[in-house]
Amino acid sequence: MSETFEPKIIAFVCTYCTYAGADLAGTSRLKYAPNVRLIRLPCTGRISPMFILKALQKGADGILISGCHPGDCHFTHGNYHARRRWMVFRSLLDFMGISTERVKFSWISAAEGGKFADLINNVTEDIRKLGPFDQYKELIRETEAPATL
Amino acid sequence: MAKIGVFICHCGENIASKVDCTKLAAAIGEHPGVAVSVEYKYFCSEPGQESVKKAIRDNNLTGVIIAACSPRMHEATFRKVCAEAGLNPYLCEIANIREQCSWVHTDKDMATEKAMDITRSMIEKVKRNNKLQPIEVPVTRRALVIGGGVAGIQAALDIANAGQEVVLVEREPSLGGHMSQLSETFPTLDCSQCILTPRMVEVAQHPKIRLLTYAEVEHVDGFIGNFKVKIRMKSRYVNRDVCTGCGDCMVKCPVKKISSEFDCGLGKRTAIYTPFAQSVPNIPVIDKASCIYFKNGKCKTCMKSCQINAINFDMQDEFIDLEIGAIVVATGFQIQNTAGYGEYGYGKYPDVITGLQFERLATASGPTSGKILRPSDGKEPETVVFIQCAGSRDPSKGVRYCSKICCMYTAKHAMLYAHKVHHGKSHVFYMDIRAAGKGYDEFTRRTIEEDDASYVRGRVSKVWLENGKLMVRGVDTLLGRPVTIPADMVVLATAMVPQPNAIEFAKTIGIAYDEYGYYNEAHLKLRPVESSSAGIFLAGACQSPKDIPDSIAQASASASKVLALFSKETLEREPVVASTNEATCAGCWGCVLACPYNAIEQKDILDRSGRIIKSVASVNPGLCQGCGTCVTFCRSNSIDLAGFTEKQIFAEMMAL
Numbered sequence: 121m122s123e124t125f126e127p128k129i130i131a132f133v134c135t136y137c138t139y140a141g142a143d144l145a146g147t148s149r150l151k152y153a154p155n156v157r158l159i160r161l162p163c164t165g166r167i168s169p170m171f172i173l174k175a176l177q178k179g180a181d182g183i184l185i186s187g188c189h190p191g192d193c194h195f196t197h198g199n200y201h202a203r204r205r206w207m208v209f210r211s212l213l214d215f216m217g218i219s220t221e222r223v224k225f226s227w228i229s230a231a232e233g234g235k236f237a238d239l240i241n242n243v244t245e246d247i248r249k250l251g252p253f254d255q256y257k258e259l260i261r262e263t264e265a266p267a268t269l
Numbered sequence: 270m271a272k273i274g275v276f277i278c279h280c281g282e283n284i285a286s287k288v289d290c291t292k293l294a295a296a297i298g299e300h301p302g303v304a305v306s307v308e309y310k311y312f313c314s315e316p317g318q319e320s321v322k323k324a325i326r327d328n329n330l331t332g333v334i335i336a337a338c339s340p341r342m343h344e345a346t347f348r349k350v351c352a353e354a355g356l357n358p359y360l361c362e363i364a365n366i367r368e369q370c371s372w373v374h375t376d377k378d379m380a381t382e383k384a385m386d387i388t389r390s391m392i393e394k395v396k397r398n399n400k401l402q403p404i405e406v407p408v409t410r411r412a413l414v415i416g417g418g419v420a421g422i423q424a425a426l427d428i429a430n431a432g433q434e435v436v437l438v439e440r441e442p443s444l445g446g447h448m449s450q451l452s453e454t455f456p457t458l459d460c461s462q463c464i465l466t467p468r469m470v471e472v473a474q475h476p477k478i479r480l481l482t483y484a485e486v487e488h489v490d491g492f493i494g495n496f497k498v499k500i501r502m503k504s505r506y507v508n509r510d511v512c513t514g515c516g517d518c519m520v521k522c523p524v525k526k527i528s529s530e531f532d533c534g535l536g537k538r539t540a541i542y543t544p545f546a547q548s549v550p551n552i553p554v555i556d557k558a559s560c561i562y563f564k565n566g567k568c569k570t571c572m573k574s575c576q577i578n579a580i581n582f583d584m585q586d587e588f589i590d591l592e593i594g595a596i597v598v599a600t601g602f603q604i605q606n607t608a609g610y611g612e613y614g615y616g617k618y619p620d621v622i623t624g625l626q627f628e629r630l631a632t633a634s635g636p637t638s639g640k641i642l643r644p645s646d647g648k649e650p651e652t653v654v655f656i657q658c659a660g661s662r663d664p665s666k667g668v669r670y671c672s673k674i675c676c677m678y679t680a681k682h683a684m685l686y687a688h689k690v691h692h693g694k695s696h697v698f699y700m701d702i703r704a705a706g707k708g709y710d711e712f713t714r715r716t717i718e719e720d721d722a723s724y725v726r727g728r729v730s731k732v733w734l735e736n737g738k739l740m741v742r743g744v745d746t747l748l749g750r751p752v753t754i755p756a757d758m759v760v761l762a763t764a765m766v767p768q769p770n771a772i773e774f775a776k777t778i779g780i781a782y783d784e785y786g787y788y789n790e791a792h793l794k795l796r797p798v799e800s801s802s803a804g805i806f807l808a809g810a811c812q813s814p815k816d817i818p819d820s821i822a823q824a825s826a827s828a829s830k831v832l833a834l835f836s837k838e839t840l841e842r843e844p845v846v847a848s849t850n851e852a853t854c855a856g857c858w859g860c861v862l863a864c865p866y867n868a869i870e871q872k873d874i875l876d877r878s879g880r881i882i883k884s885v886a887s888v889n890p891g892l893c894q895g896c897g898t899c900v901t902f903c904r905s906n907s908i909d910l911a912g913f914t915e916k917q918i919f920a921e922m923m924a925l
């Protein structure tokens with residue numbers, strides 16, 4: 121892996137907390153790594169494990185899930201659903217042999233612009249260290265190979 | 270075929286300086302389905318909006334992307350523009366290339382590349398957007414005001430005077446908040462009680478206001494226009510309906526030495542008490558912790574003294590359920606505990622007091638009848654040192670922010686002291702004098718020039734007792750030398766901080782708060798009185814440190830927001846709601862369990878003879894809040910969320 125590997129990271133965030141926190145980082149003119157693309161959802165409860173798998177399959181090197189702090193969900197407890205789902209999904213990833221370090225989970229509130237910027241920088245660095253994610257690509261190549269024979 | 274129009278805004282230099290908009294527009298123009306891709310200096314301006322409308326009409330666009338600032342800024346603006354041009358407003362999406370791109374990245378190439386990704390992914394989303402219609406929901410025209418300080422009082426009166434019903438909930442036994450504790454108020458020196466008490470009485474007597482004191486909000490459910498609120502009426506042990514407020518019970522109560530919260534510990538009260546003489550309502554409460562009867566089952570002296578049998582020791586807390594359309598939060602502040610400032614001697618020396626305690630001393634109806642007397646020996650202090658910013662602007666031990674009011678109230682205290690103790694001398698240690706407000710600078714100048722307060726610019730490092738004098742050691746940074754002033758009394762201008770349970774309470778009602786626990790406004794500049802939750806408004810010092818004029822202005826602003834909401838019988842809500850596919854729903858009820866709002870019901874599908882063929886899940890769009898938790902739950906993909914459908918999200922992702 122070359123030194124300049126720029127990971128591609130997809131973040132699934134809720135609109136009320138983390139998306140607003142990201143906006144606050146912007147209005148505060150904080151600077152952070154440009155590797156993360158946000159997908160805005162009403163609530164972390166809306167995040168399906170399929171989104172994560174699909175994103176990894178599509179070529180993302182890392183995934184970030186972030187929503188309101190426990191107890192602060194705009195929809196009262198969507199984030200608890202997300203957390204529980206993530207705990208289960210995590211073991212599935214593990215089982216599939218995908219490093220769970222590629223999928224990060226965090227809470228960022230609308231007031232935490234600074235924390236958002238730090239998170240993005242840290243996640244980017246962590247994923248950079250892990251290197252590109254091509255397990256999936258290899259898998260696809262392997263499974264598709266017989267058909268092309 | 271999709272015909273998408275993409276409008277890339279420079280936002281002056283805000284976007285254009287970090288994102289190459291020309292390159293972006295050219296690249297996006299090549300994207301499949303894009304019919305128009307243009308850039309402009311300010312799309313939110315009048316000509317900008319007109320150009321979007323024209324492009325929609327001229328090209329028969331089927332979707333619009335505005336690549337600009339956050340959707341939280343201008344989504345509503347541009348959806349309206351689309352609607353005016355005949356395009357369903359929900360076929361418009363915002364690509365956030367300012368807050369989440371140009372403002373946060375330094376490398377222009379990388380920022381431009383990111384802007385392209387963001388814009389493309391929104392294009393793929395919008396291609397799959399559906400035409401939606403806003404949902405109409407009824408509005409309950411009854412407001413809840415939480416907190417009966419000056420802000421809550423003002424909001425309640427404004428709403429009630431406009432003819433709408435108000436429920437005002439105050440957790441203390443009386444209305445009034447901090448203002449009822451103050452002596453005279455800057456910058457005009459009106460007597461605080463004299464201007465506040467009439468308003469308290471007006472609240473209590475207003476036919477449109479239901480006043481619930483010694484009560485707390487337990488639970489809030491629902492949404493704008495349709496909140497369901499549970500209130501706990503704490504048991505007073507005195508029947509509110511029959512008590513006449515004669516006060517006989519308080520005279521007879523044998524427990525007389527309880528430190529008065531209202532007098533900040535400078536006065537005493539009984540176990541059955543009203544916080545102060547002008548309390549509204551003038552109905553006492555029994556403080557269970559200090560009442561002899563509650564301790565050992567004997568006494569009931571007050572009960573015997575009450576001529577009309579208003580006292581009932583068996584009273585229990587009661588709960589009231591209310592339907593509410595809008596909420597004004599006016600829960601105020603508290604002053605910071607000075608425990609961290611051991612060097613100032615608060616708690617150790619009785620003559621080191623807080624500004625609020627000074628207010629009690631200076632109040633005509635206070636524990637000293639308005640005479641400035643030392644708590645230790647009741648003597649008039651001849652030298653008083655005031656220490657400003659005791660806790661404010663001190664990230665190491667206090668709070669980082671400026672409490673805003675202390676420069677002013679310290680100037681007021683020095684002035685009142687000069688008026689009351691003619692031979693007295695006051696010294697004020699300050700960091701800066703922040704007296705921005707109508708008549709404020711003139712007021713502080715008066716204290717310095719006419720009332721002979723000596724202002725010393727610098728911090729105090731230590732206060733200690735020596736030969737009966739409080740020795741105040743600080744630096745005069747203007748003269749660059751240390752100073753020690755022997756004083757008879759020291760007054761700390763302690764920081765204003767959120768209520769002790771502010772964060773917990775924010776969670777109860779579902780609004781956002783900042784790192785300190787002050788409540789967040791929807792937009793600091795453009796929507797300063799709306800909370801993060803629709804239908805919940807903010808007033809007074811619960812949002813940030815405020816003086817009385819600011820608190821009142823914000824309260825009136827909140828009231829006008831409530832009245833605007835109540836001006837219609839129904840209100841339009843975003844149609845971001847879930848719906849089920851009855852053909853594929855297997856009736857597993859996973860979604861029913863997942864939904865935080867009980868918005869999903871069982872619906873029976875009948876055949877012609879009325880027999881049930883199957884039962885499926887059905888979403889009530891009036892109750893659904895659009896979180897989408899159910900969608901993720903459904904194993905048969907039979908439920909989807911308008912505006913954030915599976916298709917839309919996958920398409921967005923695939924474009925990245």
Ligand SMILES: Cc1cc2nc3c(=O)[nH]c(=O)nc-3n(C[C@H](O)[C@H](O)[C@H](O)COP(=O)(O)OP(=O)(O)OC[C@H]3O[C@@H](n4cnc5c(N)ncnc54)[C@H](O)[C@@H]3O)c2cc1C
Pocket residue numbers: 415416417418419420421438439440441444445446447448451453454455456484485486599600601602603604624625628674678681768774808809810811815816817818820
């Ligand atoms: C020492 C001092 C001197 C001051 N002097 C001046 C002055 O001269 N001039 C001036 O303009 N300003 C002055 N101020 C500022 C003034 O006190 C405030 O601006 C004003 O009190 C703010 O009003 P409020 O209604 O927002 O809050 P508060 O007065 O704090 O009222 C809040 C109310 O809400 C109630 N409450 C809290 N939580 C709940 C809950 N969960 N449920 C129900 N009720 C709740 C509280 O019991 C209280 O009654 C001074 C402040 C201090 C500390």
Ligand code: SF4
Pocket residue numbers: 507511512513514515516517518519552553574575576577578579580
């Ligand atoms: S409880 Fe009875 S004695 Fe006490 S104030 Fe009320 S009416 Fe008077």
Ligand code: SF4
Pocket residue numbers: 846847863864865866867868869888892893894895896897898899900910
């Ligand atoms: S989106 Fe689903 S879970 Fe969320 S409120 Fe609506 S019906 Fe309930």
